[in-house]
Amino acid sequence: MKRTIVAAIAGAFAAASFAVAAQAPAGDAARGKDHFMKGMCYTCHGTAGLGSRYGPQLAPHPLPWEAFAHQVRQPRASMPRYVPQTLSEQDLADIYAYVVSVKPGPKAGAIPLLKD
Numbered sequence: 001m002k003r004t005i006v007a008a009i010a011g012a013f014a015a016a017s018f019a020v021a022a023q024a025p026a027g028d029a030a031r032g033k034d035h036f037m038k039g040m041c042y043t044c045h046g047t048a049g050l051g052s053r054y055g056p057q058l059a060p061h062p063l064p065w066e067a068f069a070h071q072v073r074q075p076r077a078s079m080p081r082y083v084p085q086t087l088s089e090q091d092l093a094d095i096y097a098y099v100v101s102v103k104p105g106p107k108a109g110a111i112p113l114l115k116d
């Protein structure tokens, strides 16, 4: 009985925190671009987040906010770690807004020069 109650409470808490955490905080894409450059993200991920030989593609379909933020705070492999003292939560939210704002390019077939 006690275990059931604990599990129910834990379940409710997990659901509530997921609902809150899954939503990206409001960010400013223009400021985010600035942080993306000053924070050197661009050196590995490209100026528009399209990736390079040093880092994977982030845009135009970035990871969900929670996974994105987690990777920046606790990188899973060789990416440098960014602590809140050097990159605040708001800076990170702005970066996310910038990456989300990158639009996919046109399909190759829609570019007249490539049809010749």
Ligand code: HEC
Pocket: 036, 039, 040, 041, 042, 043, 044, 045, 054, 055, 056, 057, 058, 063, 067, 068, 069, 071, 072, 075, 076, 077, 078, 079, 080, 082, 087, 095
């Ligand atoms: C020195 C190169 C380098 C820099 C600088 C860098 N990254 Fe990365 N990033 C990587 C590499 C390499 C990975 C692959 C996973 C790993 O190594 O942890 C990665 C993975 C990621 C991922 C996960 C992508 C995915 O689809 O799994 C995100 C999000 C990310 N970086 C965001 C950023 C942001 C935001 C910044 C700047 C604040 C940044 N990175 C700076 C190299 C870099």
